[in-house]
Amino acid sequence: MSTASQRFDAAQTREILDELDRNGFVHIPGVLAPEEVAELREVVEPLAKEHFDPELGFTHALGAAYLHPRLTDLAVDPRLMGVLAGALTPNLHIYHSHIDVHPPEQEAPNAWRWHEDGGRQTADLDYRARLSAKLGYWLSDCDEPGMGNLEVIPGSNRWTEFLPRTPGQTPQGAIQVLAKAGDVTLFERRIWHGRSTNLSNRTRMVVFFGYAPRWIVQREFPSDEQLDAAIGDPLRRQLIGAPDWDSCHVGRAELPLTQYLAAA
Ligand SMILES: O=C(O)CCC(=O)C(=O)O
Numbered sequence: 001m002s003t004a005s006q007r008f009d010a011a012q013t014r015e016i017l018d019e020l021d022r023n024g025f026v027h028i029p030g031v032l033a034p035e036e037v038a039e040l041r042e043v044v045e046p047l048a049k050e051h052f053d054p055e056l057g058f059t060h061a062l063g064a065a066y067l068h069p070r071l072t073d074l075a076v077d078p079r080l081m082g083v084l085a086g087a088l089t090p091n092l093h094i095y096h097s098h099i100d101v102h103p104p105e106q107e108a109p110n111a112w113r114w115h116e117d118g119g120r121q122t123a124d125l126d127y128r129a130r131l132s133a134k135l136g137y138w139l140s141d142c143d144e145p146g147m148g149n150l151e152v153i154p155g156s157n158r159w160t161e162f163l164p165r166t167p168g169q170t171p172q173g174a175i176q177v178l179a180k181a182g183d184v185t186l187f188e189r190r191i192w193h194g195r196s197t198n199l200s201n202r203t204r205m206v207v208f209f210g211y212a213p214r215w216i217v218q219r220e221f222p223s224d225e226q227l228d229a230a231i232g233d234p235l236r237r238q239l240i241g242a243p244d245w246d247s248c249h250v251g252r253a254e255l256p257l258t259q260y261l262a263a264a
Contacts (some may be wrong), residue, residue: 003146004017007079007264012250017086020133024157024191025177031079031180032137037175042141044205049102057105063205064097065218065240071097073208076239082133082261084211087133091250093241095132096210096219102148102198105141110166111206113194114151117210127162131214132189138179139205148198149176150185150206157190214238214247235260 004136010226019026032040046252047068051061061067065075075094082090142149153173156163163171176196177185187193198204222230229235234256237244245254252258 005054008082011083013086016083019187020026020087025152025154025185025187025193026175027179028080029180030182030186031184032047034182036121037139037181040074040137041205043068044099044101044207045140046211047254048098048205051099052101053074057184058103058170058237059099059101061099062097064078064099065094065209066097066220066222067099071099072222072236072240074137074207076236078235078260078264080184080186081257082264083132084135085257085261087113087132087186087188088211090261091214091247092211092239092251093214094209094239095216095241097208098209099205100195101205102195103203104201105148105198107199108197109157110167111197112165113199114163114165114171114192115194117186117189122162125155128157128190130157130188130190131216132210134187134189134208134210135207136187137207138181138183138185140203140208141181141202142177142206144178144200145176145202146196146198147202149196149205150177150187151176151194151196152187156192157193158190160191182197183239214241214245214250 016026047061048059051059053059064071066072076098116122118131121131136150151174153171153174179185218241226240227242230240240254
């Protein structure tokens with residue numbers, strides 16, 4: 001499957017965006033072909049070993065988009081760019097990314113992994129705004145509860161209150177997302193989410209790419225070599241955060257992502 005062949009048309013994009021508005025997340029099956037999953041696993045497995053944290057017992061490797069050229073390609077993959085532009089703005093860049101690889105682990109009775117994304121953003125603003133969204137690319141099956149699934153509270157993106165902290169208890173309305181390798185879960189910053197404990201006998205593997213308007217500073221950056229290598233590819237330059245266009249005063253029509261979506 002070529003990366004350009006599986007773009008979502010206008011009606012599908014609208015449907016995904018409506019669901020995102022309603023629920024704060026959308027699970028999209030079968031975005032990656034099995035051969036792409038296999039190829040990505042070959043890239044991610046050694047990175048997961050290299051970045052494994054023995055104290056935590058798992059890998060949470062930041063800056064995934066810049067850890068390997070194949071991951072940069074995935075972060076700028078055009079398939080879901082129309083959806084991201086609709087969810088955020090075409091004036092977007094990759095602002096944060098991570099590889100998460102969780103081997104089987106012990107029951108964690110007092111775990112509390114629930115959070116909204118963006119750290120201080122809600123507190124600093126005094127209210128909740130979408131501000132960013134992530135794509136989680138599943139590279140292993142996680143198709144039963146308790147396998148290290150992404151957990152979400154559907155609709156919590158529209159809450160005005162914080163989720164009360166109740167370690168050891170599953171918040172009301174929480175669900176575990178069931179995913180097959182090759183699926184993508186799109187979720188926005190405000191949804192309350194976390195991760196289930198991986199009580200299965202299989203390692204779960206996901207790569208998350210976070211996107212935000214270009215006026216929100218990136219949390220990880222490409223190297224100068226990676227920026228130089230993208231010369232001649234304005235869309236990639238925009239997405240990896242090259243300072244080629246003013247972040248606040250740029251006209252939408254000047255942006256490579258706007259131009260790409262108009263031409264596609
Ligand atoms: O690893 C997971 O499933 C949860 C990821 C997460 O919490 C995040 O990306 O903010």
